[in-house]
Amino acid sequence: xxxxxxxxxxxxxxxxxxxxxxxxxxxxxxxxxxxxxxxxxxxxxxxxxxxxxxxxxxxxxxxxxxxxxxxxxxxxxxxxxxxxxxxxxxxxxxxxxxxxxxxxxxxxxxxxxxxxxxxxxxxxxxxxxxxxxxxxxxxxxxxxxxxxxxxxxxxxxxxxxxxxxxxxxxxxxxxxxxxxxxxxxxxxxxxxxxxxxxxxxxxxxxxxxxxxxxxxxxxxxxxxxxxxxxxxxxxxxxxxxxxxxxxxxxxxxxxxxxxxxxxxxx
Amino acid sequence: xxxxxxxxxxxxxxxxxxxxxxxxxxxxxxxxxxxxxxxxxxxxxxxxxxxxxxxxxxxxxxxxxxxxxxxxxxxxxxxxxxxxxxxxxxxxxxxxxxxxxxxxxxxxxxxxxxxxxxxxxxxxxxxxxxxxxxxxxxxxxxxxxxxxxxxxxxxxxxxxxxxxxxxxxxxxxxxxxxxxxxxxxxxxxxxxxxxxxxxxxxxxxxxxxxxxxxxxxxxxxxxxxxxxxxxxxxxxxxxxxxxxxxxxxxxxxxxxxxxxxxxxxxxxxxxxxxxxxxxxxxxxxxxxxxxxxxxxxxxxxxxx
Ligand SMILES: Cc1cc2nc3c(=O)[nH]c(=O)nc-3n(C[C@H](O)[C@H](O)[C@H](O)COP(=O)(O)OP(=O)(O)OC[C@H]3O[C@@H](n4cnc5c(N)ncnc54)[C@H](O)[C@@H]3O)c2cc1C
Numbered sequence: 217x218x219x220x221x222x223x224x225x226x227x228x229x230x231x232x233x234x235x236x237x238x239x240x241x242x243x244x245x246x247x248x249x250x251x252x253x254x255x256x257x258x259x260x261x262x263x264x265x266x267x268x269x270x271x272x273x274x275x276x277x278x279x280x281x282x283x284x285x286x287x288x289x290x291x292x293x294x295x296x297x298x299x300x301x302x303x304x305x306x307x308x309x310x311x312x313x314x315x316x317x318x319x320x321x322x323x324x325x326x327x328x329x330x331x332x333x334x335x336x337x338x339x340x341x342x343x344x345x346x347x348x349x350x351x352x353x354x355x356x357x358x359x360x361x362x363x364x365x366x367x368x369x370x371x372x373x374x375x376x377x378x379x380x381x382x383x384x385x386x387x388x389x390x391x392x393x394x395x396x397x398x399x400x401x402x403x404x405x406x407x408x409x410x411x412x413x414x415x416x417x418x419x420x421x422x423x424x425x426x427x428x429x430x431x432x433x434x435x436x437x438x439x440x441x442x443x444x445x446x447x448x449x450x451x452x453x454x455x456x457x458x459x460x461x462x463x464x465x466x467x468x469x470x471x472x473x474x475x476x477x478x479x480x481x482x
Numbered sequence: 483x484x485x486x487x488x489x490x491x492x493x494x495x496x497x498x499x500x501x502x503x504x505x506x507x508x509x510x511x512x513x514x515x516x517x518x519x520x521x522x523x524x525x526x527x528x529x530x531x532x533x534x535x536x537x538x539x540x541x542x543x544x545x546x547x548x549x550x551x552x553x554x555x556x557x558x559x560x561x562x563x564x565x566x567x568x569x570x571x572x573x574x575x576x577x578x579x580x581x582x583x584x585x586x587x588x589x590x591x592x593x594x595x596x597x598x599x600x601x602x603x604x605x606x607x608x609x610x611x612x613x614x615x616x617x618x619x620x621x622x623x624x625x626x627x628x629x630x631x632x633x634x635x636x637x638x639x640x641x642x643x644x645x646x647x648x649x650x651x652x653x654x655x656x657x658x659x660x661x662x663x664x665x666x667x668x669x670x671x672x673x674x675x676x677x678x679x680x681x682x683x684x685x686x687x688x689x690x691x692x693x694x695x696x697x698x699x700x701x702x703x704x705x706x707x708x709x710x711x712x713x714x715x716x717x718x719x720x721x722x723x724x725x726x727x728x729x730x731x732x733x734x735x736x737x738x739x740x741x742x743x744x745x746x747x748x749x750x751x752x753x754x755x756x757x758x759x760x761x762x763x764x765x766x767x768x769x770x771x772x773x774x775x776x777x778x779x780x781x782x783x784x785x786x
Contacts, residue, residue, distance in 0.1 A: 230602040230734055241606055317612075318571075319580055346603050349715065350583040351564075355571025359543075364645050367539065367568040380649075385537075385564050388653045394646035405702045440580045445609040446601060453746060454762040457753075463775040466765055470747065471779060473763055479666070479724040479745045480690070482783045 218270040221336040222261040222302065223325065223354070226293040227251040228280060228347040235448030243315065243446060248280060248289035250296050253342030257402050259409040261340045262301035264374055273334065274298070274305040277324045279347075281314030291425070298420035299412035305423070306332060310430040317441035318348070322356035327433045332426075338379065339399040343368055351401065358399040366392060366400045483507045483590070483614075486549060487528065488542070488560035488570070489517035495527040496627025498559055501620065503628055505590050507557070511634075512549065514542050515565065521638075526630035533638045540644030542569035547576055550615070557595065559588070562619045570617050580612035583619045590614070604715050604738030623719065657708040659693050666692030667722045669713060669740070672699055673729015673750065673769055677706040682773045683728060689780050695720065697736050714739040729769050732757025749773070 226248040233246050258274070265272040274297040278290055287309070294305045308324045316324075329336065339361075341354040351367070358365035369381040370389075380393050384403050412420070430436045458473070460466040474480035485507040487498030495511055502509040511528040513521065518535045525531035534545050546558060546569065558573070560566045562583055574581040584600035586607070594613045600621065601608035661667060668687040674680055680694070687694045694711060701712040713720055714736040721742035728749045730736060737760050740746060748761035751768045758764040765772055 228602060230605050233602060233605055241602075246602075317580065319574070319578065322575055347601070348583075349600065349603060350581075351567040352571040352574060352581055352583065355568055356575030359572040359575030365539075365568065365572060366646065368564050387656070388651055390648050390652070391650040392646045392648050394644075403702075404698075437578075440612055441582075442611045443608060444596070444611055447607050447609075449605055449607065449741075451741075451760050453760055455759060455764070456762065457758065457764045457766060463767060463772050464779065466767065467772070467776045467779040470763060470765060470776065471783065474724065474745065474747070477745050477762075 218268070219334050219336040220261050220265055220270050220272045221329065221334070221339045222257050222272065222274050222297065223339065223341040224254045224258065224274045224276045224293055224297050225251045225345050226276065226278065226280070226286070226290045227345045230346055233448065235450075239447050239450065241446045241448050243280060244282075244285075248286060248293065250293035251342055251345040251347070253344060253346075253402070253404050255296075255409040256404055256406050257340045257342045258297045258300050258302065259407045260372060260402055263407070264338070264372070265301065268374060270337070272302050273336075274302045275325050275328055276305065276307045277316065277321045278307070278309040278314060279316035279321060281311050283309045283311050283314065294425055295417070295420055296412060298423045298425070299416040303423065305425045307425060307427045308433065308436075309427055310436070312430050313436055313439060315439065315443060317439040318350060318352040318356060320437050320439045322353050322360055323437040324433070325353070325357055326360045327436060328428060331428070331433050335397070337396045338374060339363070341399065341401045343401045343403045354399045354401040361397070361399070364394040364398040366394055366398060368403055369400050370403045370405045372400060372402065372406065483557065484553060484555045485509050485557045485559065486546070486555040487511045488546060488558060488566060489513045489524055490515040490561065490563045490566055492517050492520040492523055493627060494561050495524040496630070497561070497620075497623070497625050499527040499631070500625050500628035501559055501588060505557075510555075512545060514545075515563070521636055525634045525636050526632065527628065527634075528631070529634045531634050531636050533636060534641055536641040537565055538641060538644060538648075539565045539568035539572070540646060541641035542566070543572040544642040545639055546570065546573045550577060556614045557590070558617045560619050561622045561624070563622070566619060570619060574617050577615075579615050579617055581617040581619070582610060582612060585618050585620045586624055588618050600715075600738070603734045605734045655708045656710045659710055661693055661695050661711065661713065661718050661720045664693040664720065664722050666690045666724045667695045667720060667726070668692055669695045669697070669725060669727045669730055670700055670707075671697040671728065671730030674700075677704070679770070680706060682769070682777070686726070686773060686777055686780075689777060689784065689786065690724075692722070692724070697730055697733075727757055727761065728773065730757055731755050732760050
């Protein structure tokens with residue numbers, strides 16, 4: 217049976233970071249959640265699976281350790297994909313590749329697929345993840361596998377052994393066709409992912425999730441990136457809330473403040 | 483050490499030269515995209531300029547891959563356009579090179595490069611070290627262009643055709659705005675209920691001599707405004723004196739585009755909206771009630 221793979225990352229959640237008094241951030245203190253745009257990729261993969269009648273697997277590589285403390289979040293991210301309609305999942309989790317980099321992740325995905333003996337016709341990913349925002353993994357993976365690569369797709373169809381996609385670039389949109397097998401990264405605009413229903417979540421609990429380590433995969437490329445420091449961006453805004461008995465009074469106060477700041481001339 | 487700068491817009495050449503000039507390196511440029519249409523201009527910023535007349539990420543990938551292999555470039559630099567993220571991530575995969583994106587600065591120390599880059603959707607900066615050879619993509623307009631050097635040699639390369647076929651190219655509609663130059667910007671978000679309602683924001687902007695910008699969903703999903711008004715991590719970075727955010731929640735992806743604004747005002751009906759922590763002046767009110775009042779008061783004071 218033909219297979220679609222979708223890449224799912226348990227990303228650091230940028231909405232719940234804690235900046236220490238000295239400005240530093242300890243990434244170990246940040247919880248993980250499924251990267252927002254991976255939800256779009258899963259939604260699109262499920263749509264194509266239903267249309268084409270192919271099997272859909274999710275592949276997830278743990279980037280942030282320690283694995284023992286992260287297992288719950290890693291599983292939750294994958295569970296969401298399973299609930300939405302993914303058939304089974306492979307999770308690569310090993311402290312020897314955390315904190316990971318994109319080189320390691322792409323290599324681990326390729327190795328995991330090969331070990332499982334699956335050669336997907338189509339691999340979908342989000343255009344970027346919410347922690348690294350680097351858009352590297354799908355392109356790297358395409359190069360490693362020798363697949364065609366279509367990036368930043370805001371529309372996607374699969375027909376007659378080809379992908380047809382609308383690529384969304386800064387100042388133009390292009391419609392491209394490429395033969396399968398291919399890796400496609402999708403943008404946030406491609407669809408409107410709905411959260412899974414309770415019933416879907418309950419059913420997903422029975423779906424197979426295989427967690428593998430580096431040694432079970434015969435060894436993986438070690439990360440080459442060393443993180444020297446992570447610092448929060450300090451927002452130094454005045455944060456004055458203007459109050460008053462009426463909107464007129466508030467508007468007056470605002471105008472007065474802007475004139476005083478020298479950004480408005482009357 | 484040999485450094486290759488991949489220019490996509492003509493202006494990139496000078497910016498990449500500035501980044502390379504502190505490295506004591508031999509600097510060459512590969513010009514693709516619109517930069518390739520300006521060969522003479524681009525060649526002023528490097529001792530050698532390869533010209534590759536294409537925007538195709540596959541062709542750029544193949545050209546950079548073979549230059550790195552044949553000429554031994556230790557460092558490849560560029561700016562984070564979508565086609566370059568695509569092309570260079572493939573080079574990184576194919577040649578097993580580390581790559582850092584969203585870089586603000588770069589230093590070479592011995593056999594490795596240290597990069598400060600955006601992280602956590604622009605809520606943080608990460609300082610990382612990766613061994614050479616490596617690829618670094620800067621955020622767009624990360625620095626001022628360097629002075630031209632003179633005239634470098636020009637070598638035209640033939641783009642290698644890929645397996646994909648471009649069926650259609652549609653230029654995006656552009657409005658008549660240049661948000662980067664605007665001194666006052668009124669930003670609109672999903673707090674507006676319809677495209678027609680945006681006229682409130684346009685009226686305010688016009689009164690102040692400013693422009694209207696927006697969040698991603700307003701341009702990309704709803705298509706109420708053209709994409710050259712989209713502000714944020716994946717849109718424009720602006721630096722007005724005054725940014726008035728109306729019906730905008732304050733997501734880090736949007737706010738990273740306005741962090742250089744001198745004064746930020748937020749109008750939002752939800753007093754716990756994150757934007758208030760990132761604004762100088764906040765007004766907790768329904769925009770449909772507050773904007774007409776503000777406009778009326780301004781008209782009175784401005785006599786218009
Ligand atoms: C990788 C990535 C890149 C992204 N890049 C960008 C980017 O470049 N730019 C960008 O903008 N976004 C970007 N986003 C999207 C971003 O995360 C947010 O979804 C988006 O900025 C939210 O837009 P908004 O504030 O208009 O809408 P919402 O978050 O929906 O906020 C609407 C606000 O309006 C308020 N409101 C509602 N009604 C009223 C009313 N009557 N009066 C007053 N206030 C009202 C609400 O209280 C709410 O706070 C990106 C996301 C990702 C994952």
